[in-house]
Amino acid sequence: MTDPETLCDRLLRxxxxxxxxxxxGQLKALADLLPRKEALADELAQSGLPTQAAARLRGELARNxxxxxxxxxxxxxxxxxxxxxxTLRATLETYDRxxxxxxxxxxxxxxxxxxx
Numbered sequence: 001m002t003d004p005e006t007l008c009d010r011l012l013r014x015x016x017x018x019x020x021x022x023x024x025g026q027l028k029a030l031a032d033l034l035p036r037k038e039a040l041a042d043e044l045a046q047s048g049l050p051t052q053a054a055a056r057l058r059g060e061l062a063r064n065x066x067x068x069x070x071x072x073x074x075x076x077x078x079x080x081x082x083x084x085x086x087t088l089r090a091t092l093e094t095y096d097r098x099x100x101x102x103x104x105x106x107x108x109x110x111x112x113x114x115x116x
Contacts, residue, residue, distance in 0.1 A: 004044065005050070007044045010040055014036055015037075015060040015064055018030065018033050018064050019064055019067060022064065022071060023067065027071060091103045091104065091105055091106060092106050
């Protein structure tokens, strides 16, 4: 069994690597880290972890979780924006003589110039 401090240091290095990937926007590469991260966490759970090392890990984990949450929110925003663009391509919005918005479906192959 490996020393808990050594395991902690290895996990901290892995969390630094994860943080670098998150900051670089390389979300696909995060999946490669997961098995290593889980294995180290399991080893640490079995060996016991000193309180000071646990506090360091908690801080690093919280920092990375904040980055993961921001990345997830960004992906959701991109999805929403792409959905809005798809809707714009499928419909033409105009206003009637009373100022009410009306959507007119456009055929798939028709190109309509839209101006602000």
